[in-house]
Amino acid sequence: MKALTYTAKGRFELNNKPKQDIIDPTDAVVRVTLSSICSSDLHILHGAVPQAEVGITVGHEMVGVVEAVGSEVFKVKPGDRVAVNVETFCGECFYCKRGFVNNCTSGGWKIGCRIDGGQAEYVRVPFADNGLTPIPEDVSDEQALFVGDILATGYWAAKISEISSDDSVLIIGAGPTGLCTLECVRLYNPAKIVVCEIDETRREFVRTHYADVIVVEPKECQKVLDGLTDERGSDRVIEVAGTEDTFRMAWECARPNAIVTIVALYEKAQTLPQPDMYGKNLTFKTGGVDACDCDKIMELIAQGKIETTHLITHCYPLSRILEAYRLFEKREDGVIKVAISTD
Numbered sequence: 245m246k247a248l249t250y251t252a253k254g255r256f257e258l259n260n261k262p263k264q265d266i267i268d269p270t271d272a273v274v275r276v277t278l279s280s281i282c283s284s285d286l287h288i289l290h291g292a293v294p295q296a297e298v299g300i301t302v303g304h305e306m307v308g309v310v311e312a313v314g315s316e317v318f319k320v321k322p323g324d325r326v327a328v329n330v331e332t333f334c335g336e337c338f339y340c341k342r343g344f345v346n347n348c349t350s351g352g353w354k355i356g357c358r359i360d361g362g363q364a365e366y367v368r369v370p371f372a373d374n375g376l377t378p379i380p381e382d383v384s385d386e387q388a389l390f391v392g393d394i395l396a397t398g399y400w401a402a403k404i405s406e407i408s409s410d411d412s413v414l415i416i417g418a419g420p421t422g423l424c425t426l427e428c429v430r431l432y433n434p435a436k437i438v439v440c441e442i443d444e445t446r447r448e449f450v451r452t453h454y455a456d457v458i459v460v461e462p463k464e465c466q467k468v469l470d471g472l473t474d475e476r477g478s479d480r481v482i483e484v485a486g487t488e489d490t491f492r493m494a495w496e497c498a499r500p501n502a503i504v505t506i507v508a509l510y511e512k513a514q515t516l517p518q519p520d521m522y523g524k525n526l527t528f529k530t531g532g533v534d535a536c537d538c539d540k541i542m543e544l545i546a547q548g549k550i551e552t553t554h555l556i557t558h559c560y561p562l563s564r565i566l567e568a569y570r571l572f573e574k575r576e577d578g579v580i581k582v583a584i585s586t587d
């Protein structure tokens with residue numbers, strides 16, 4: 245089968261590899277129909293993910309059709325359409341039982357990092373009963389494509405931010421994950437949503453698709469929020485951008501006693517300057533997605549309450565995936581997300 249392989253720091257190659265097989269009784273093998281490229285894939289390409297070894301097949305956002313299941317898989321059967329979860333989790337350890345599946349003692353980000361991923365014709369999914377979400381008949385592959393990774397992240401970010409209907413919510417960053425966060429924040433009907441984004445093309449994308457959202461650039465963010473909140477600052481801040489400036493903006497734009505949710509991944513350590521922020525009494529929530537709400541997200545898509553197909557700005561066949569990577573990495577042609585179809 246064709247599989248995009250990490251062959252050296254700075255190099256991916258579309259190689260021929262043996263088709264994936266069941267190894268453990270809780271495994272399933274999925275024939276991939278549509279996959280996508282994530283900025284985490286670029287981190288692997290740049291050698292910034294030490295857990296990803298040379299030779300691995302990359303890709304952790306995909307949907308497909310179940311090809312085979314092990315003897316201990318009960319939720320899905322061959323022929324079922326499914327979305328694959330970025331996180332592998334056992335469902336039985338201390339953390340899984342509490343819903344903290346990101347910290348599963350035998351899981352984490354495995355697919356497309358520590359085991360072969362889904363920018364390929366087939367992918368093996370461990371703990372398939374937890375890692376696969378059936379796709380209803382009336383939901384397309386495109387609609388379901390982001391369920392297991394960036395939508396799971398956006399859903400979790402909105403959920404842990406404890407948003408109520410009189411809140412103002414600031415989302416920092418309107419890249420793919422920021423836009424998925426926006427989709428999920430809207431489920432809570434907050435009084436005001438402000439999206440701050442440095443890139444004009446992306447600001448325009450938000451204005452075009454979300455007319456009810458206030459769109460600002462970083463230099464005007466604090467001022468606009470002050471005007472909207474009687475100088476208090478935002479009730480909730482969700483930081484999805486991941487730079488030193490946006491980290492500072494997250495706590496500066498938060499009102500006293502606000503919740504600040506940090507789902508961004510930083511390249512360097514960030515500082516909380518306690519003397520400056522001492523009296524603000526903020527609650528910080530940080531870290532990587534607990535991707536255990538995928539069934540709920542799929543249901544919301546089927547109900548028309550979450551819709552992310554407009555994030556797919558470009559489509560390529562698997563045979564041309566390296567071109568898709570170049571476009572995605574250079575952010576050419578207004579790209580948000582690329583869908584890769586298996587040809």
Ligand SMILES: [Zn+2]
Pocket residue numbers: 282283284285304305330393394
């Ligand atoms: Zn990802």
Ligand SMILES: [Zn+2]
Pocket residue numbers: 333334335336337338339340341347348349350351
């Ligand atoms: Zn576990």
